[in-house]
Amino acid sequence: MFPKGTYPLTSQQLEEEALRRKCPTVLTCSGEIAGYANLYDSAENACWLGNVIVSPAFRGRGAGTP
16 A cells, blocks of 8 residues: 555554645545545546555455446
């Protein structure tokens, strides 16, 4: 999820990285958090999807499908 981080991750590391990211998105299903993702290195015609995390309880259930 965060290859540049130093493990164990601290809340300070996560907060600093979050400030460099764009469009933080939380995916919910019936009120439960199912996943999280954000964007980084955005340019005029492109950007990168980063920090994609899907809760183990929701993996394989289509949480990442459009």
